[in-house]
Amino acid sequence: MAKRVMAVYDEDPLYAERLAEYVNQKEQVPFSVLGFTALERLTDYGADHRIELLLVDSSVSREDIEKIGAAFVILLADGEVAPLEEPYPRVYKYQAADRIMREVMGFYCNNSGEPGYAMVSRSGRVMGVYSPINRCLKTSFALTMGQLLARDLKVLYMNFEDCSGFGRLMGEEYKGGLSDLLYYYGQEGFHWGRLGAVVHTWGDLDYVPPVQYPEDLCQVTGQMMAELVGHIARESTYGSIILDLGQFGKKGAELLEVCDVVYMPVKDDCVSAAKVEEFEEYLTSSGHEALISRIQKIKPPYHSSFGRRDNYLEQLLWGELGDYTRQLLRKFP
Known part of the structure; x- marks a missing residue:
């Protein structure tokens, strides 16, 4: 069209x-x-x-x-x-x-009063970043991957955490975001213009600001969020969509189902290993066993200098995490 x-x-x-x-x-x-x-x-x-x-x-x-x-x-x-x-x-x-x-x-x-309409016939690649483990550099890795991929194609980052801290991290006061996108999707289905009305840009990466209140995620099903992501992948110009999934736990399996690949940051300690094993057991018992083959377990590097807000983007791209992510993308493009 x-x-x-x-x-x-x-x-x-x-x-x-x-x-x-x-x-x-x-x-x-x-x-x-x-x-x-x-x-x-x-x-x-x-x-x-x-x-x-x-x-x-x-x-x-x-x-x-x-x-x-x-x-x-x-x-x-x-x-x-x-x-x-x-x-x-x-x-x-x-x-x-x-x-x-x-x-x-x-x-x-x-x-x-215009309805939404399809922009392209191909689907963008959906890449999930999820872990049942806390404090594993999940979001930092997802943002690093998004910035690196966005140098060569259009990339959209979507954060599904209930308390992301994104506004403070970016120094922005958002007037719209994922909460609005979910609301309008429930009312009228996918409308490309609704997406364009909430998309922000950070460096080379487009992103949708996370929900304003945690309750906004509780009021929609995992299936509805998965359908929204599927529509964006099929009907937008984005070559890749990165889903940063928070502590959805077992509800997140429906969103993970739309992902072509899932990167799962893990740790070596026994508690972290137990959490990963329990999540994989859930996938098997709930009929999502096929997801396990799409999960790439990763161990992003930790370093003490990481985390300052004033040069956060530079740290992502040019620190140890940036080097690690570049190598990973060459291995699993």
């Missing part, structure tokens, strides 16, 4: 071109994005082509906007107060491009 068209026009021609170029590279929205530097050319294009979504400078008059004939319009504003009679939503244009697009997709999904 061909992508729909999103057009961008701003009084500053460099702004429109750079925003269009950024969005096309990131592919976080289901549109082909065209930047226009002249309002007359945009109007002529709209006369011969359908423009599904238009981002336009707020200085353009309503009359000129209506001549373009776009199905849905969002204004690019510089902070001025919107007139009460203005019919179009606004986004602040002088902010990070990924934040602009989250707001744009939020407006579009809430007001366009």
Whole structure:
């Protein structure tokens, strides 16, 4: 299915071109994005082509906007107060491009009434990271793997922990995330735009912020979460999806079933070994025995200098854990 068209026009021609170029590279929205530097050319294009979504400078008059004939319009504003009679939503244009697009997709999904639709026919590879053992570098390994893979393809990281600490780690205050994605999936099924409205970027890696409250995970079944991941894998542009599974325990088996491979950090002590054995016994007794063959047990390296927030990404990529993960990916690509 061909992508729909999103057009961008701003009084500053460099702004429109750079925003269009950024969005096309990131592919976080289901549109082909065209930047226009002249309002007359945009109007002529709209006369011969359908423009599904238009981002336009707020200085353009309503009359000129209506001549373009776009199905849905969002204004690019510089902070001025919107007139009460203005019919179009606004986004602040002088902010990070990924934040602009989250707001744009939020407006579009809430007001366009358009159903979701498939973007690609192939499925992205789903990679799970899970362990019944605590304090085993599970999340650090998952983020390292995601950053390394994201250098060559589009990767989405999803964290299913009930208390992830992600907002504090990233220094972000999230307005949406996995909680919203699960809610809307339960109401209307998969909508690519809903995903685009909550995706953030850290380094080269796209990620969905974890749930806001632990209760949000308790209110959905493992099967529902597995179905959501399956839809994302089939209907998005991501080549790999990394699932960082928290202490789901036996409920997590349904999510693990959608994984092509599962990396399980382990330790050498007897308590850790007993936990792994018990989990494998559960998989066998519950009919998930086939999962065992997809589990790759790993032993990420520990080192005392790891864990500072201010250069966390650099530590992941260039410390011992980064070297270990590179070697692992060469062995199990």
